[in-house]
Amino acid sequence: MTGLRVFIGWDSREEIAYEVCRQSLEANSSIPLEIIPIKQADLRRRSLYTRAEDALSSTEFSFTRFLTPHLAGYQGWAVFVDCDFLFRRDIAGLLDYRDPSKALYCVKHDYRPKESTKMDGQPQTQYARKNWSSFMLINCAHEQAKQLTPAVVSSETGLFLHRFQWLTDDVIGSLPVTWNYLEGWHTKDDCEDPIAVHYTRGGPWFDNWRHVEYGNEWSAAAERYRQTINLDNEHTLFAHTNGSVASPKTSHA
Secondary structure (H helix, E strand, O other): OOOEEEEEEOOOOOHHHHHHHHHHHHHHOOOOEEEEEEOHHHHHHOOOOOOOOOOOOOOOOOOHHHHHHHHOOOOOEEEEEOOOEEEOOOOHHHHHHOOOOOOEEEOOOOOOOOOOEEOOOEEOOOOOOOOHHHEEEEEOOOOOHHHOOHHHHHHOOHHHHHOOOOOOHHHEEEOOHHHOEEOOOOOOOOOOOOOEEEOOOOOOOOHHHOOOOOHHHHHHHHHHHHHHHHHHHHHHHHHHOOOOOOOOOOOOO
16 A cells, blocks of 8 residues: 655644644544654754754744655655644545656645734744645655755755745646645635644644634644543553552652
8 A cells, every 4th residue: 555754844842733733644544654753953963954043933844844855865755744734634635646747736825814923923924835835745756856955955045945946837736725724814615624724823732822713623633642642651651560550659748
């Protein structure tokens, strides 16, 4: 069975968002997935990312996402997705879009946010092709995708990377809105039942964004993840106590 590599942007401020995104992918997938977090600190340790810290970057993966083809060995197809996504159904349908003449597929938003800030007070910048790079199906072996070397990703401007100026327009394939439904921008008129919801303004893991569209679904997924962690901890405790649950220690203050 054909599988898919999925690289998820990881941010130390949004670890729960990453975990919910990962779990929602796995829970709904009918195909094998290899899910890899893109962690800036790890890439710096490996000397794959040497760009100076950028105060305008709203996440730790603003630029490192473009290392996806390199991390995939410039072979096969791979997905990059921001961590602030919730997958509501199977990702397997993406495989139907793999045209070898294309370097990349994305939802071609005409997104012009009204807010000046997002998430936890981060600036909401505006530029052409905004959010195109938040969900990408990448043909990592394509000659134009191979231009994304560690040196290029570490040195080129944000506009060059996010506006896909490293690609010619004819190799950018189009995905329907269902694959990158922007909460707060798209409506049911755009897509009645999206596969992937993107909390691009801020998600329910922030106090001020708990009641956004599809927020209840994200919160339910987060609770399932927390239950899984608790169950894993119980299993670990059970194993460490040779099959018997240890009694709590009494404090003698």
